[in-house]
Amino acid sequence: MTTAAALATGLPFLAAVLGLAFGRRFPAAARALATLPLAASVLLTWAVAVRHDSGGVTEHGTELTPTGALDITLSMRVDGLSAIVAALVATVALLVQVYSAAYMRKDPRYSSYAALISLFSAAMLLVVYTGDLIVLLVGWEVMGVCSYFLIGHYWETEVARAAAVKAFLVTKLGDVPFLIGVLVLGVGAGSFRIGAIVDGVPPGGAGWATAGTLLMLGGVAGKSAQVPLQTWLPDAMTGPTPVSALIHAATMVAAGAYVVARLYPVFLASDATLVVLAVMAALTMVSSALFAFAQDDLKRVLAWSTVSQLAYMTGGLAAGGRDAAVFHLLTHGAFKALLFLAAGVVIHLAGTGRISDMGGLRRREPLVFWTMTAGLGALVGVPPLSGFFSKEAVLGAAEHTAIDGGAGAPPAVTGWLVIVAGVLTAGLTAAYATRLWLRVFFGEARKPAPEPHGPTPVLMLWPLAVLTVPTVLLGVIGLNESWLPAWLGDADGRAYGSADAANGLLLQAPAYYDLAPRLGTSLAAVALLALGAGAVYALWRRDPAADPARVLGRLRGPAERGFDVDRLYDAVVVRPVWLAARATRFVDRVVIDGYVHAAAQGTWLAGGGVRRSQNGNVQVYLAGVLAGFVVLAVTVAVRA
Amino acid sequence: MNPVPPTGGSVLAAAHGPLSLVQDIDWAAIAPPLAVASAALVVLLADLFLSGPRKVWLAWLSLAGLATALGLLLPLRGGGRATFCAPADPATGGPPACSYVVSDLTLVLQLVLIGSAAVVVLLSMPMTAPRPWADESGSDRAVPGGEYHFLLLASVAGAVTLAAARDLVTLVVALETLSLPAFALVGLRRDARGGEAALKYFLLSVAATAVLLFGVSLLYGATGAVHLDRIAAALTTLDPKLDTVAATGAGLVLVGFAFKVAAVPFHFWLPDTYRGAPVPVAAYLSVVSKTAGFAGLLLVAGIGLRPYAHVWGPALAVLAALTMTVGNVVAVRVATGSGDAVRLLAWSSIAQSGYVLVPFGTAAGDGADLADRLPASVAYLAVYAVMNLGAFAVVATVGRDRPTGVVGDYRGLVRVRPWLALAMAFFLLCLAGLPPGLMGLFAKVAVFQSVVAGGTGWLAVVMAVNVVVALYYYLVWTALLFQPPVPGPPPVAGDGEAAGTLGSGGTLRVPAPFAVAIGLAFGLGVVLSVAPQIVLRVLTVPGLLG
């Protein structure tokens, strides 16, 4: 099983290396090199998922390297969570590769682009499958650098170059506490292996566990674009759309939530971390939903919506609903990838990315209209679609923690935070989704769309259809306890029988394993949904041309700029660093180097001074000799 | 071979009767200085009979004399031979004190002195012989061969005797025999500069000698003895009243020798004298005269004034630090200012004598552990002789065809005379103490080792800084050797001589004796670099200061 996982990770890496090395010389082979190895790894991941079914943890590994203290092991740890998420990642990656084969067919740098996508997929699979935190860190940062190169794919334009650097630096800033957290956990548990850390944490929680998990939240915030470090994701939209679909929707950004799920027992044992996570999630949910409502660019709307949906996952994790959060991760991966790919086609059709210039596109490409509608429906949480079930599962878990949280459950405050923010966000999500839906597909085109270069290539449409299936149907797997919860296994990866949840043999209360939507939260969510959608529809009906976001009034400007968090960062972090840099250079050139030159100058002047005493006058020489003799005689006499 | 007291010149039985005036002399011991002195006389006489081109024989004669002296050193290996011994004074009951003792130290110093003198003779051949190497142009105008060689050999005889002297009288006489001919040698060219240099050197040297003698008299008065070992014995049991007198005497004696080795502040004569004197004489002063000065210092401080180590130790430490620093610092200005080659070598030799003084600075207490500190100076002296003579030889060679004598003349020498340039680079890097000049490096490590073991940390740090300052001007010169010629017109020579820089293709002749001298120095340098144990053996010879 683990060898299949290792192979699944290795194949795309091999493709990437070959692509980067020989891509330029055999462009034709690039397309095949991009898709075939990834297809093989999809089959492998599905095989691993199926063979694992609801079994326990299987882990094999060899020692990667001695370090002088704790050794680092290269091991594959396959449990329910990693098998399923790996399958999702591989599938979405394959679809994106197929989509971009057509989307980027005229781009001269397609071979390096495809190679980087394969490298990214390999890195993501490594993060998912690995059993050692340090190796996870390696995959973690390789993903970061792939996203840097892919965001900067159009390096001809300044905005792409700036966004790429910003994305990498913000995630790198998040990775600093992440690395220290890994060290804290590793040293605390006596090994870097995830298994050892998960088993090593005492039930009552430990100092090192809390500290380690709190520090790792930095990395989670950075990678999953949560509140303190969320500004890089909307700017990352300057990259090609398939990149946004793969990296900034389904996989990389979900890695943050995945790591928390992977080390869940450690997080469960430290309440402080869960409270902080809950606060972070709540803030992100509401604010980014609001920002999404005020955006004018199609992809930025979807970007902000991704941030808010990710907050759902982290909120679910904070509120004790690990299985619910993973369920939402799966469904979100599917419908958000669908939305982004569809957006790619929409922009292709409309010739521009700005919503205010679009309109009435539903007649131009009916397939896109219906798939996008399904996607938006799932996003909003319209009952039959997958989004509804996963969102309700998260709210259900939060409600259970808030109302009758048991001993092992997270503190109640996390439950309340997640519920309130979740329901509120449901309304806002409905608002911006409906606004998007109406302004793009209904009414008249506000700007004459350019004459398209012929029908949208079938390779771009086919993945949309494929993705619509899980968007619609995936909700079902949450209904029965023996399906998704059983597949995922318990938080520490161990399998469990159907009755174990009931008689309390597992880590958490039975309610957390039941993902079926609860009545109370469902009704509230649907009500808010109807309210939000209705209000926007009414606004739109009054004046189809105008932008429903005008209702925000003065709040519109700051909301569009993400409450000026960027300017805050610029003032607090970037400018002081430049000042410090200039000051340091001044100190280096004048002060430290100054001493060196002063020493040289001193020697020079001393030489000049003494040399002047050699003025050729014998009397002076004699005086010098006898003065020396007097001084010497006196010192000798005194000392004697 | 045979232990003290010598079997040969056995002291007449001191037991019976009054002092017997007839003394038995160990001729083998005093053979080297005798050989050199007789060679001097032979050269003086030969000068009467040889005339015209055959005057070149004078140089060969003096070389032969020096060679025999070297040969005569061989049987004395093993050391420990003494002669001219005063009988044990019945009153004090001390051991017989001898005035002329050939110990290991003496042998090493005599070897260095005679060897260096031979090289100086080689260097002065073109200058002293009318033809075929003589040339009227350039700074080395002809010098009367006969007088030159006589004076040189006389001076060397004085130096060799000084190395073996064990009592103040012999020391003073030997010192004067060394100095007086040197004054004449400096002024032998009878030109304005030579005269001025000779006068300055004479006046300062005489004043210093007067001070030295005054010190000797005070020391004699205080201790009642003239022989160094007796002085040492007397100093340990001196009654306090005479303490200040003895201390002042000691100080004054050290001033005399400090002048001889040109320690700062007694260095003023050196740059002017070297610049005024012909280059071979400058080489002679910088090596033989300085080594003899250090020999005197070693004997007086090491043996005579050993109980007063706590007095002169710190004084010499300060002197050493001053000498190194002043020498290096001014040399830096000379290298980048006027760039005069001989003057630069002069200041460099002042700095080098600073390094030799450093082990003296570590003396403290009653000088018990001096025996394993001072040999570092001896080792450094030997290495210094080789590298300094090499450098002077090259300067003499280049100086003949480039009378301006500026460091700039050496630009691009590697293209005109590759081997000459490589030899010069080797000597300069040896003086700096940097590989590939391993010989210099080992000598400096030996000195560093003695000063660190001696515990005077501050002196070690000062020397470390000085090594760095010194590297600057040695490297400026070495870099010039390998630099491409400066494009554009050669700098206009001051007095219009056709002395363009080397780069402009000025011819550079290397006469045979110069080539031999440089080859000898370079060869010895390489041998000592590869196998330093030959010279460093001195460090671990037991009782070197016996």
Next chain:
Amino acid sequence: MSVVLIVAIVLPLIAGSALIAFPVDDRRARYAGVAVTGAVLGLTVVLAGAFDRDDARTMQFETDRAWASSLGLRFHLGVDGISLPLIVLTALLTFLVAVHSLGKLPDGGSARAYVALVLVLEAGVLGTFAALDLILFFLAFEVVLVPMYFLIARWGTPGERGPAAFKFILYTLLGSALMLLGFLLVQAHTGTFDITELAARGGDGMSRGVQITAFLAIGLGLAVKVPMWPLHTWLPDAHTAAPTGGSVLLAGVLLKMGTYGLVRIAVPALPQGAEEFAPYLGAFGAVGIVYGSLVCLALLRSPDGDLKRIIAYSSVGHMGFALLGIATLTAQGINGALFVNIGHGLITGLLFFLAGAVKERSGTALLGRIGGSLYARAPRLGGLLAFAAVAGLGLPGLAGFWGELLAMYGAYHPADELSRGLFLVLLVAAALGTVLTAAYMLGIVRAVCGGPGLAASGTSETDDVGPMAEGAPLVRVDPLPDVGRVDVVAWAPLVAFTVVLGLWPATLLAVTDPAVRALLGGGA
């Protein structure tokens, strides 16, 4: 096998001096250079092969003969887990520089002299890494100075090469003179110069005061070479002025002699001295990391920001990690320091090769005037520069990461007698330093590689109507000569080793770890 070690050291020395002494035409001299350095590389590979890995803690291929017994100097050579990787790295980098010299050399002297100096330099460095006698170490340490001086002074950039060369040699000589004083102080109290003996004794025979003074003297001397923060100002000038080959050797190998000296001599032989100065060493190292990256950032924006000067300051930053690793006095810290040595040698060597290539092609190294859009004008060169920059910022999976990780791991869990609070602060500073490093490394890529597309390539309109279409009519640039055949041969090994060491760090750590444990075990 010990003869192989001696031949590996003496062969370049003899070849170098022969080239200096006997005039040979330039072309044959360059090939001779490549041949000799290739032979030395072969010998070191043979040594690595014959090296007994599971006995990496003991000295192998030892030769021990008296040279100047009255000084106490013995010709004592040996190799163990710590010095073997450095020896192979030296041989590799020198071989690549020799291959690089087959291409165009800056004017300033004959290629014969250039190759000769490189060979003598190699002999000096190999001698330093193989020496097991303090004075022999000092001697080899100084053999390197004169050749490096001439490499900078003769083949450097005409404007600033003179003073930069002098600053380099005088500063380093002052350091090594102080180091000699430290060695002699150790010998005065223990009576031996033998490094293995001193390490085995672990400092007994010397009082605490003596150990502290000796460590101060030796530490200062080595710190100048590392370079440690306040003593580093010679490095940027030397690098900016040095020719490409000179910079590669200076950064790739010469800096390692400092950290190697600390690990081999200062820490094991003077444990109480090391314990006393470890916090200062660590603090200066951490300051060096942040300081170096801040100055690089300032250089990015300033008009006289020179690419080679930025890479030089990055070396100050990277070596800061090595110092931090050593200062923790833990096995993983010192392993990290040794890994940084090798990783930095490979990556910065590649960076300087690339900087030299960029300078050759665009005539200047000033960021303002390089003209940018290297991706378009020389795609392969641009790609390599991006790869080297990413490796430089310590991307995991490449050679730069493991050293820094282990150094930080050591800082998180330092030796017991060291104050954990201070080292936690240093850990945070070093970690933030990596962010600053990432900032200026990507700044370089953005300034040099990004930029308007090629004139000839026609409008690369893609279907995606991204920002490209709306951009103003873009300025076009003309192509530059891309990576040549010589360059590929010179750089391919560096890229390959960076990736191999990144993906499989055990190739290095398996060798150094037992030796380091023996060092600390035996030492503490």
Next chain:
Amino acid sequence: MHLVYPLVLAVLLFGIGLYGVLARRNAVLVLMSVELMLNAVNVNLVAFDMWLRDTLHAGQALTLFVITIAAAEIGLGLAIVLMIFRNRATSDVSALRDLAEPGAVPRARRRLRTARTRPGSEAA
């Protein structure tokens, strides 16, 4: 008579000689003052010899040597002074400034000098 008288005499003589060496401009007079210093030494030596009642009479032996040395020095000194006088037509000791470090001689005196030493070319 008590030892201190000759000693004081010697020191006085030495002082006078010292002053003569430092103050007088004429070379010959400087030579004379050096002689004074040497004779002071002789007085000292003989005084000590008598005071010590030294059987070896080392003091007096050394006095003889010092006298001969003084004679030799004076002969040589006068020869040198004569040579300078023939070259420069002056025996003023402080006029001899040719060999000074360039730049060390104050501007006023420089014009007096005949051969101007050429300022060296700037080293690299």
